[in-house]
Amino acid sequence: MTGGDAYRGIARRYFRAALFYLSLGAALGALMMLFGNDNLQFLHGHMLLVGALLFAGYGVGYQWVAGRADASPPPGSSSSLAAAQFWLANIGLPGMLLGSVLPVGYALDRIGVLFGLMEAAAAVMFGVVIRKSGTLMSSPAK
Numbered sequence: 274m275t276g277g278d279a280y281r282g283i284a285r286r287y288f289r290a291a292l293f294y295l296s297l298g299a300a301l302g303a304l305m306m307l308f309g310n311d312n313l314q315f316l317h318g319h320m321l322l323v324g325a326l327l328f329a330g331y332g333v334g335y336q337w338v339a340g341r342a343d344a345s346p347p348p349g350s351s352s353s354l355a356a357a358q359f360w361l362a363n364i365g366l367p368g369m370l371l372g373s374v375l376p377v378g379y380a381l382d383r384i385g386v387l388f389g390l391m392e393a394a395a396a397v398m399f400g401v402v403i404r405k406s407g408t409l410m411s412s413p414a415k
Contacts, residue, residue, distance in 0.1 A: 277339030279352030283359050284339060287332035290363060294324020315373045323366055323392065331362065331399055338406045351405055358398035365391030 298320030305311050335355060365388045372385020 277342035280335045280339035280342060280355060283352070283355050284332045284335035286359060287328050287335065291325050291329040291332060294320045294328065294366075298325060313374070316370055319366070319370060319373070323369075327396075328362070328366075331359075334399065334403055338403065341406065351402065354398065354405070355402045358395050358402060361391055361398065362395035365389070365395055 298317055301313060301317045301320065305313060305317060338355075368388025369385050369392055372382065372388055375381040375384060
């Protein structure tokens with residue numbers, strides 16, 4: 274087992290999630306066009322931008338860290354922090370999407386804000402994982 278196996282597994286899960294949100298977002302966009310109703314633009318846009326694009330970017334980042342970890346284990350790396358980041362992002366996005374379709378008022382619309390903050394925290398955690406992995410400061414393996 275190499276040092277990058279845990280990161281590689283998280284990368285695969287992110288790629289699967291990205292494909293799921295790409296499919297959902299594209300289907301929702303097609304349905305909005307079919308019915309001539311664009312009331313769900315926020316939902317559609319965030320499925321594609323956060324769910325597909327950002328999650329694929331996370332997957333690429335973790336795949337990169339995994340490749341570097343195979344050459345030499347990163348100092349102070351934390352695959353458990355990466356796993357926590359994965360779950361925070363994957364709880365934050367559906368909550369944010371749900372909050373976007375809840376009626377405004379009765380503080381229900383604040384649910385989307387809470388989950389959006391979780392998504393932002395996951396992005397910060399990703400930066401911490403990348404920074405702790407040492408991949409930004411070291412030269413490539415030969």
